[in-house]
Amino acid sequence: MSIRYGVIGTGAIGGFYGGKLAHSGCDVHFLFLSDFQHVQENGLRVDSVKGDFHLQQVACYSSVQEMPVCDVVLVGLKTINNHLLPELLRPIVHKDSLVILIQNGLGIEAELAHEMPDIHIAGGMAFICSNKTGPGHISHLDFGRIEMGLFTPGGTELLQQCCSDFEKAGVPVIIADNLGMARWKKLIWNIPFNGLTVVLNTTTDKIMKQNPTKDLAYEMMQEVIEAAHTCGFEIDRGIADQMITMTEGMTPYAPSMKLDFDNNRPMEIQSIYTNPVQTAQKAGYEMKKVAMLEQQLRFISER
């Protein structure tokens, strides 16, 4: 089966994963906003630790109205733009299309399902260090694995096809049986390090080098694990220790929220902090330190 891919939000995430699929021969159609002109003339460039590549000819569009209908749509937008998804997706999906939200945070699939109950929806979690370093130019620094899981009952075949296409493209891929579990697991790292690097204006390595903040990151991880447990996702508590060890071994890194902040872009506070805090609260658990980080981030983002 050969399927047609659409990519909405061609930045660090959409540009890398869509670019890998296109480079391996898949039929991929990219929506660009500010970079359209540049990519039409110069193509899409991906500098990657796993091998650089350059797509000279890219099926690129400046509006979804010009795009063909797609079987699978990869969404790489920042979640702060998710209110635009219905109008961006409607022109390019058919009744059996699968939309994969390769985004950060919690509650985003449910929100889209509420707006578009007629499509298949999956979540994608990218374990990757990548940045958009210029127009049509992605830098892939480390890692790259993608984990995907269905939110809706339907969409299984398309997800499997997409999975197999990623494998052919050299992207390590995992199918998550339980999307909620996978989303909470990803938050264990994302919650401490995204917010703390912003509030303390620093990078992951400096947080790990000082005991007070290393302890704080670990305590916040435990709050996230406890919250997940309260919501019915039995995550192994030892995972916090593994993530601390993994982070200690990492290249000094500014997480996506720190890059957004440094570049005066809005931060994904709602999906990464507010939604998890409120979800846990409704289930009966207060993530106190995570809630405090959310309050500090809200202050900083309004300042």
Added chain:
Amino acid sequence: MSIRYGVIGTGAIGGFYGGKLAHSGCDVHFLFLSDFQHVQENGLRVDSVKGDFHLQQVACYSSVQEMPVCDVVLVGLKTINNHLLPELLRPIVHKDSLVILIQNGLGIEAELAHEMPDIHIAGGMAFICSNKTGPGHISHLDFGRIEMGLFTPGGTELLQQCCSDFEKAGVPVIIADNLGMARWKKLIWNIPFNGLTVVLNTTTDKIMKQNPTKDLAYEMMQEVIEAAHTCGFEIDRGIADQMITMTEGMTPYAPSMKLDFDNNRPMEIQSIYTNPVQTAQKAGYEMKKVAMLEQQLRFISER
């Protein structure tokens, strides 16, 4: 009874309160470090919302060895210098002297009593907005009340004399029956606003203007009240609401820790944060948000 006062640490606090006593005719002897030369030549200047004054002749010293023995010693040092107290105090106290620590935080009287079990010790809490704005130059911006309470059994008469001298000097003064209670009460405001203005690089008014941080300040106040309760000090929980209202009515203000931070001086993290967090912890209560603020401040102070 006429008593001799010594002032150790003649900055925003020692300079103001010692200056008021000297201005009203008390016998006050001041230790100066960096400002000695300037004060010897130009005197001590206090610009105050309650009336400016200038002491042309000041009994000032550059070393405690030159100072006379004093009946009451007012300590206005930052608590980060408290390890110096025994050597600063020994030459200037007699067996019935009273040392009043007009300082921020918790556990400081116990520490001094451990080092100097032979003297009388009291704590002083200054409810004042004042800064040292130049050598021998204090600016008093708002408030000014001082609350004093004995830590040791002895020293009652000297404390009462001091109290009466402050009253004559026009300083509103209160004797606290329960020093521990008074110390915890002062922390209710000091803990949220000192640390948050540093971590968020802001002033009290901006914290109050945004709901996430106003809520956070209130929640931290409640943690402090809860900690005090756990330690046996039954503070009225309504005091947090009063302090929020009071802070909303305040002139935009940078608390002492923010001024220390902005001027690259060490912050009083140990006495204002670490000691209260550990004291509460030993009594069985975790101030989670306060502990997180301490961790963030430790990070910032090491950076």
